[in-house]
Amino acid sequence: MTSDAPAFGKGCHLHLIDGSAFIFRAYHALPPLTRKSDGLPVGAVAGFCNMLWKYVTDERGHDAPTHAAVIFDHSGQTFRNEIYDLYKANRPEPPEDLRPQFPLTREATRAFNIACIEIEGYEADDIIATLACRAREAGGAVTIVSSDKDLMQLVGNGVDMLDPIKGKMIGPDEVREKFGVGPERVVDVQALAGDSVDNVPGAPGIGIKTAAQLINDYGDLETLLSRAEEIKQPKRRQTLIENAELIRVSRRLVQLDCETPLDFTLGSLEMRDPEPEVLLGFLAEMEFRTLTARVAEKLGAEAPAVVSAPPSEGPTAPEQPGIGAAGHDCVTDQALLDRWIAEIREAGHVAIDTETTSLDEMQAELVGISLSVAPGRACYIPVGHVQGEGDLFGSGALVEGQLGLDAVLAALKPVLEDLAILKIGQNLKYDYKILARHGIRMAPIADTMLMSYALHAGIHNHGMDELAERYLGHRCIPIKDLIGSGKSQIGFAQVAIDKATPYAAEDAEVTLRLWQNFAPMLPSEQVTTVYETLERPLVPVLADMEMAGIRVDGDVLKRMSNVFAQKMAGLEDEIHELAGEKFNVGSPKQLGEILFDRMGLSGGKTGKTGAYSTSADVLEDLAAEGHDLPARVLDWRQMSKLKSTYTDALPTYVNPETGRVHTSYSIAGAQTGRLASTDPNLQNIPVRTEEGRRIREAFVATPGHRLVSLDYSQIELRILAHVADIPALKQAFRDGIDIHAMTASQMFGVPVEGMDPMIRRRAKAINFGVIYGISGFGLSRNLRIPRAEAQAFIDTYFERFPEIRAYMDQTVAGAKEDGFVRTLFGRRINTPGINQSGPAAGGARRAAINAPIQGAAADIIRRAMIRMPAAIRDLPARMLLQVHDELVFEVEEGAADDLIAVARQVMENAAEPAVKLSVPLVVDAGIGGNWAEAH
DNA sequence: ACGCTCACG
DNA sequence: GACGTACGTGAGCGTA
Structure with missing residues (x-):
């Protein structure tokens, strides 16, 4: 044998990937995807490529393979059919849409520059066995990437297995756990127990447990069969005696063949980096946009354009457009709107985006709605554009030619509430609230932001522009191009309709394409359950909480603000006196210079800017040394913080219509699964100091109601x-x-x-x-x-x-x-x-x-929140706030105790049934006329 | 726009 | 032996 490749030997590590298992795994994990241009089924190929890519980019330490191959089954009969003609006879034909994908997976393997092996008349398992034996004999290590139990007989003496789904190594111990015997006796157990999947007969009535017991008692299969008379249980004895021959045949079926003829050397399996052009060419040809982009990024190569060629049938066959390239409908007449609604019904899904006058969903007025049902199919329905751009006084009159808001909503409502039509959004909670204020509650929903969060938390953020760029290779039209920025910024309603249309329709189309991208990734990345149980159901729950808001007493805050102002003025005088000069106490820079340069106190600089640190830590240390100035500054800062962030700012958030403060929770903000609260942040209302806690007295219950707070203890x-x-x-x-x-x-x-x-x-x-x-x-x-x-x-x-x-x-x-x-x-x-x-x-x-x-704590309270609306449905109560381990409710006076009983039950059992905790969850509860009392 | 500081869990 | 450090957030202010 001659070869350019160096010999395989000691220090080498061969990975043998069970290609067939990869294919079936990919096929079943993914929805049936087809290639855009010609409808070729490619779901399994996509999954296969993703798994292969994940595999080759997986950074391993010392276990990194030096050699690798993907091994496939060759169709047709094998020597086992000669031994037993019913071998694998009950195996169903592969599904129709999987068959054309088999050759493509071979092509994919070669595109990844990994050796691709299949041999006529031999099963992949035998080839794997042969390669493993050869490699072991040559002194190298072997890892079989598969979870197939039939391969477990090969484990040991430098051969182990890696379950690619669970990411778990399988060694002799794991084999023993599965079969009750060591790898060397696995075939004996399999011969006795048989295998319904491969149609290996075995001994009737004997499963793995019994088989293992027998083998362990008698040492090996031949000894067992020859001494079968000694078996005490009559039934079992008879079975073994009667079926001895069948068992021997079974053993030959399960015994892997280490003598498969090979026409290549182990050395030739040496790992090679993929050729960027070859791999990217293949992926682009398959029209895998995401993976193409990801691979290109990693390889530092330019991604080839992934263009879906047009379907060849059809007379004109227009070129499949890029996003927005085909132009978008601007829907201004009822007939066109009706056509769009029909199209949505046919598709069974629609991506939706709303354009409004404000980022505050509680005050925003609808300006337009965009829809998309497929790449290249998107529209914009303007309903609230007003005269304005350039018109200084903005007559405020509606631009003519738009459909009426009420008519459009009335037409869309049946679709948006149709349980058979999926509504897809990017940060759909926003649009959900806008439409809810018009009496439309969308269901069912999908949210691309939350999909990305389930998949990519910790890697990047989940805003649409970023996702479009990363996963679609598309740069979205910046909103600034429409409304400007800074002082001259205008509202979306003032934007001309012909400018708004491409922007708005693009958002819907991008959302739709992101959904198509992410949907198959959820199962392959094993985050479907997280998305379905912890993300998606939270959207309507949070929308309701945010819309409910909490009553804030502005007068209480105003009085407190005055008190703080007076105290601050007093402290400021004192501080200036102690410093010997006037300066801005709120400026850390000036304060640092006073403390450390002028007064010569000890304290260091911090890194980046070279400025002195004047954080509470530092000031507390100085105060402890007996310096009065830093002590006063600490007091001043506390007042300043309470005043500016809370007593002054909170009243500006009170909604004039509801008289309540409506925070907004971001579901995908924190890396860990926690929510975050913004505009205003109601998750950091003071509580630790006495003075701060009094701010909570301004958060009050509606007359005739009480606030109830329940929080998880530890x-x-x-x-x-x-x-x-x-x-x-x-x-x-x-x-x-x-x-x-x-x-x-x-x-x-x-x-x-x-x-x-x-x-x-x-x-x-x-x-x-x-x-x-x-x-x-x-x-x-x-x-x-x-x-x-x-x-x-x-x-x-x-x-x-x-x-x-x-x-x-x-x-x-x-x-x-x-x-x-x-x-x-x-x-x-x-x-x-x-x-x-x-x-x-x-x-x-x-x-x-x-x-x-x-x-996990975040997951648990999410589970509780999702179950809460149904649990308290019959109580006169609403859930208002979440503060990480606390839920705040508003309840009619008299029903507070009932609410506590129900809500506590939900919260304490929130982990179940998914997880049975070995410690109890304990929830403390409080009732009051305001949040300070209730907490 | 960015860093510092500080409010919360 | 040295390095630099608690985890996760959002808002307001001063400074550039």
């Missing part, structure tokens, strides 16, 4: 106890004892009774530190104790609760291996920075440790 620590499996912590939660006191007691060996509050405080800080990825430095700063002391605490802690360190190490290792971590509920949080080096590494590491815990 939910993150409970999740930690569960996921890290810490017996001491779990028991403490089960017993309902003070968790921080327990920690202190265990660490310092002091009784819980009569514990020094200082000791408990330290334990508490450590407990929280653990959730954040603790460090001696951080703890020492938090507790203001020497670093060595903090480190000693941490050491003691890990000694006492060793499971926590194991959990942390495991989490980080998983993140490094997979590039993501998952919560208990399957939420995927990508950790692209985890393999960085340098200072950033520590941050990425801590984020990876924290994400599954914070994320």
